[in-house]
Amino acid sequence: EAGVTQFPSHSVIEKGQTVTLRCDPISGHDNLYWYRRVMGKEIKFLLHFVKESKQDESGMPNNRFLAERTGGTYSTLKVQPAELEDSGVYFCASSQDAGHGETQYFGPGTRLLVL
Amino acid sequence: QKEVEQDPGPLSVPEGAIVSLNCTYSNSAFQYFMWYRQYSRKGPELLMYTYSSGNKEDGRFTAQVDKSSKYISLFIRDSQPSDSATYLCAGGGSYIPTFGRGTSLIVHP
DSSP states (O other), rough: OOOOOESEEEEEEEETTTEEEEEEEETTOOOEEEEEETTOOEEEEEEEETEEEEEOTTOSSSSTTEEEGGGGGGGGEEESOOOGGGOOEEEEEESOOOSSTTOOOOOOOEEEEEE | OSSHHHHHHHEETTTTTEEEEEEOOOOOTTEEEEEEETTSSOOOOOEEEESSSSEEEEETTTEEETTTTTTEEEESSOEEEEEEOOEEEEEESSSHHHEEOOOOEEEEE
């Protein structure tokens, strides 16, 4: 069974540009999560989808970030316009259900560098 | 104060050693605790899950939680070079984990 995949693996953009990250969850997983790790910091939660609905977006840093999950399958995270502090690794995870003890399976991450 | 504190290391041990990895946390609402293993250029992989205080053992790995002191530990017995990775502890009151920064472990032959 394929795991969580993310595209691209790396992205280098200039400040002010737009970048769109994509996540394909494990097939059949209704729950999809986005996390971010900036340099030297902890991995932090951004938001959670249940199918196509945003269940929790309390971790989204500001309105330059837009996440979508049309059709409840893959998800995109757009950063527009990108700022220097957006550099980091963006992880996507998916799970069948959401709750205590439910394993979230992480993708390999997208490494974003904003110059 | 960070919610989950973890020494980033690196921690270097010889093959076969017993490894002790530790975290402290500050949020009294945390009810469940996890250890993730992350290899270079990969995403975190859930290693151990513990609900509330106590011990949990899985093969060479033992997780301990002491809620009275807000202390989380992971022990690795008979460590192997393949255990070399970053180990992230996490706690949570809901299903969204709060991570520590991770400890880099190097097991040398």
